[in-house]
Amino acid sequence: MDFIRSLDSNRLLQVGTALSFAVSTNPSVTYNLPLFLFGTSIQDSSEAINSLKTFTVAIAFSGLFDIFALLKGTLSIYGSFLVVLLILLKVPTFFAFAASLRQRGGELSLGVGGANLSGPTLWSMPGGFTSSGNDRYQTVDDDASFVRTSRPPAPAPAQSPAANQAAPPGAYQTV
Numbered sequence: 001m002d003f004i005r006s007l008d009s010n011r012l013l014q015v016g017t018a019l020s021f022a023v024s025t026n027p028s029v030t031y032n033l034p035l036f037l038f039g040t041s042i043q044d045s046s047e048a049i050n051s052l053k054t055f056t057v058a059i060a061f062s063g064l065f066d067i068f069a070l071l072k073g074t075l076s077i078y079g080s081f082l083v084v085l086l087i088l089l090k091v092p093t094f095f096a097f098a099a100s101l102r103q104r105g106g107e108l109s110l111g112v113g114g115a116n117l118s119g120p121t122l123w124s125m126p127g128g129f130t131s132s133g134n135d136r137y138q139t140v141d142d143d144a145s146f147v148r149t150s151r152p153p154a155p156a157p158a159q160s161p162a163a164n165q166a167a168p169p170g171a172y173q174t175v
Helices: 002-006 009-023 032-042 049-072 077-103
Strands: none
Touching: 009 032, 009 077, 032 049, 032 077, 049 077
16 A cells, blocks of 8 residues: 555656557557546646546556557557557556545545445435434434423403404404
């Protein structure tokens, strides 16, 4: 873990950009140069957690596409050598940016491990059956400690004798 923290992500991006520029003459791997240029543009931005997450996931998937390009066999010997170097460079780059994302408060989750039940949700159950600190409803666990915060209704004011008279048929009555 200390090795990953000691990696210089700026150097990794510079070498990756140079390698992807050298191999970009082959049309099957031209996506690497824009990917590494995107990484250099978002690397030092502290507000770009979503962009950093996107770059980290894109680096991982682009390594798979590089392997497919090698297996396809359309690269020259020189191009294949550079793509293998680029794949080997993408592994520490992925881990360095995943650690950087974790330091900035982001989380790299690819949908593996289920939903984050403790995080924010788009909806909540009616009646306050969740324990999210929603003070609009009384939760189920608070039955013993329920304290009435409102006053009991005030007694109705004394009505005049005219109000006790029967209303004509069809008229509304007040209660």
